[in-house]
Amino acid sequence: MLLALTVIAVVAAAALAAVYVVTKPAIEQQQQDKIQKAMMDVLPNFKGTTEAVKVFANKDDKSEVTVNLAKNADGSIFGAAVETYTDQAFSGSFNIMVGFDADGTVIGTSVISAAETPGLGDNIKSPEFSGQFAKKQMNPKNSNFELKVTKDGGEVDAITAATISSRAFCDAVNRAAKAYDTVLKQKGAAK
Amino acid sequence: MKKLKILFNGILKENPTFVLVLGMCPTLGVTTSAFNGFGMGIATMFVLMLSNMLISLLKNFIPDKVRIPAFIVVIATFVSIVDLLIQGFVPALSESLGLFIPLIVVNCIVLGRAEAFASKNGVFDSMLDGIGMGLGFTLSLTLIGAIRQLLGSGCDILVFVLAPGAFFVLGFLMALIRHIQQPK
Amino acid sequence: MEYILMIIACVFVNNIILSQFLGICPFLGVSNKLGTALGMGVAVIFVMTLATLVTSLVHVYVLVPMGIEFLQTIAFILIIAALVQMVEIILKKTSPSLYQALGIFLPLITTNCAVLGVAIGVTQKFDITAGNYILQSVVYTASTALGFAVAICIFAGLREPLALVDVPKAMKGVPIALITAGILAMAFMGFANLA
Numbered sequence: 001m002l003l004a005l006t007v008i009a010v011v012a013a014a015a016l017a018a019v020y021v022v023t024k025p026a027i028e029q030q031q032q033d034k035i036q037k038a039m040m041d042v043l044p045n046f047k048g049t050t051e052a053v054k055v056f057a058n059k060d061d062k063s064e065v066t067v068n069l070a071k072n073a074d075g076s077i078f079g080a081a082v083e084t085y086t087d088q089a090f091s092g093s094f095n096i097m098v099g100f101d102a103d104g105t106v107i108g109t110s111v112i113s114a115a116e117t118p119g120l121g122d123n124i125k126s127p128e129f130s131g132q133f134a135k136k137q138m139n140p141k142n143s144n145f146e147l148k149v150t151k152d153g154g155e156v157d158a159i160t161a162a163t164i165s166s167r168a169f170c171d172a173v174n175r176a177a178k179a180y181d182t183v184l185k186q187k188g189a190a191k
Numbered sequence: 192m193k194k195l196k197i198l199f200n201g202i203l204k205e206n207p208t209f210v211l212v213l214g215m216c217p218t219l220g221v222t223t224s225a226f227n228g229f230g231m232g233i234a235t236m237f238v239l240m241l242s243n244m245l246i247s248l249l250k251n252f253i254p255d256k257v258r259i260p261a262f263i264v265v266i267a268t269f270v271s272i273v274d275l276l277i278q279g280f281v282p283a284l285s286e287s288l289g290l291f292i293p294l295i296v297v298n299c300i301v302l303g304r305a306e307a308f309a310s311k312n313g314v315f316d317s318m319l320d321g322i323g324m325g326l327g328f329t330l331s332l333t334l335i336g337a338i339r340q341l342l343g344s345g346c347d348i349l350v351f352v353l354a355p356g357a358f359f360v361l362g363f364l365m366a367l368i369r370h371i372q373q374p375k
Numbered sequence: 376m377e378y379i380l381m382i383i384a385c386v387f388v389n390n391i392i393l394s395q396f397l398g399i400c401p402f403l404g405v406s407n408k409l410g411t412a413l414g415m416g417v418a419v420i421f422v423m424t425l426a427t428l429v430t431s432l433v434h435v436y437v438l439v440p441m442g443i444e445f446l447q448t449i450a451f452i453l454i455i456a457a458l459v460q461m462v463e464i465i466l467k468k469t470s471p472s473l474y475q476a477l478g479i480f481l482p483l484i485t486t487n488c489a490v491l492g493v494a495i496g497v498t499q500k501f502d503i504t505a506g507n508y509i510l511q512s513v514v515y516t517a518s519t520a521l522g523f524a525v526a527i528c529i530f531a532g533l534r535e536p537l538a539l540v541d542v543p544k545a546m547k548g549v550p551i552a553l554i555t556a557g558i559l560a561m562a563f564m565g566f567a568n569l570a
Contacts, residue, residue, distance in 0.1 A: 004253055090389075290495060362556075
C-alpha cells in the first residue's frame, strides 16, 4: 500500500522535475522579453546601451528598484527606464516600468505585471490613465515632485471607482523617480 | 456509437457547469473574457484527459485504501506540468488566469471523474470521458466569458466584468438551460 | 495598524468568496441553514489558518532552500489533505462534542479550493525575505477565513427565507442562489471605497 503510493509520488516528482528543467529557460526568457518590451515602450527613441543599477528608493522599502540607466554613444546620460513596484495595490502589488529623460521628466509608463480588478483597477493599463504621467517633471528640484491623485490634492485624475489602484500607480512612479535621483547622485559622486 | 455517447455525455447531458454544478470557482473567477474562459477550459481539459488516462491505467496497481491520495498526486502532477507549460509558452494566459491554474487540482470535476469514471473504465473510454467533460467545461466557460465581455466591455455595463456580474450571468444561464431542458 | 487594515481588507473589501471567487462550492452547498453555515465557517477558519501555518513553514524551510518550488502544488495539497485527516482523528479522540459539530464539514474542506488557494496565494503575495513572513501569512489567512465565515453566514441568512418564496421553477435552487450571491457581492463592493 505504502509502496504503491511512494512509487507514484517518486515518479510524479521526477516527471515534474524533468518538465521544470525543460520549461525553465522558456519561462525566464518570457520574463526577459516582457521587461525588454516595457523598456522599449518607455524609451521609444533610445538607441544606445543600458546599465542596470539596483537601489532602495526609500529607507523602509522592502525590495530594491532596478534603474536601467540609458547612455548615449558618447557616455552621456540619455535617461533611464526604471523597473519599479508598489505594494499598495488593490491586489497587493504590481510592477511597472517608467521612462525618464536626463532631467527627470517622465517619457512614458508601461505595466509589466499587474492583477488588478478587470474593468476597474485594470484600467491602469489604459492610455487615458497612464498617458497623464508623460511630461510630468519628476525632478526633486521642483517643490512638489511627488505625484498624487486629485482626491489627495494632486494632479492625477484617478480611474473611476479605482482610487486604490490609481494611488498605487502614483506610488510606483514616485518610487521610480526617487530611485532614479538616487542613482544619478551616486554616479555624480563617483565622477 | 457508444464511444460517441461517452464523448457527448459531458458536453450536454452531464455538462459539468450547468447540470452537475461542479468547478464553480474557475467558472466565476476567470470568465471576464471569452479568451480567458476558453484558456481555462482547455487547460482543465488537458488535465482531465491525462489524469483520466493514467488513473485508468493504474487502477489495478493502486490499492483501494490509498486511492484518493494517489489520485490527488497524479492530478497535481499534471496540473503542475500544465502550469509550467503555460508560464513558458502562453504568458498572456498565465498572467490573466494566475492562481486559478494551480487550483485545477481542487476542481471537483477532475477528482470526481477520476473516482466516478476512470477508476472503473478502460483507458480509451476514460480518455473520451475526459475530453467530453473538458469540452463541456470549455464551452460553458467560453460562453459565460463571451456574454460578460459583450455586456461589460462591449455595451459598457461595467457590473458584468466585475464580481457580481459573474454570479448574475451564471445564474440566469443556468435557469435558461433548465427551462429549455424541462418544458412543462 | 498595518495588521488592522489587512484584517478589514480581507474580511470586507477583498472578500474571498464575493470578490476572489474561492470556496464557491461550500458557499453554495452548505448555506441552506444558518446553523450549518456557521459550523462550516468555524471549521474553515480553523483548518485554513492551521494549513497556511504549516504550508508557509514548509515553503520557507523546505521548498525554497532546496530550490524545488515547482513541487509547491503537490506538496501543499498533500499537506492539506493529511492535515484535515489528522484534525479529524484528533477531534474524534479528544473532543467528541466538537467533533459532532464540525466533523461532517472536515472531509468537505480538503476539496475547498479556498484553503489551497490562500496557501499558494500568500507565497506570491508576501515577500519571503521579510522577517515577518510567517506572521503576515497567518494573520492574512485567519482574516480571509473570517471573511469566508461572514459571507457564508450572511448568505445563509438570506437563503433561509428564500426557500419559502415562490420563485419560477427554472430558477429554483442554485440559479436563484447565484443571483442572491450576485446582489450580496454588489453590496460588498460598496466596501471598496472604505480603504
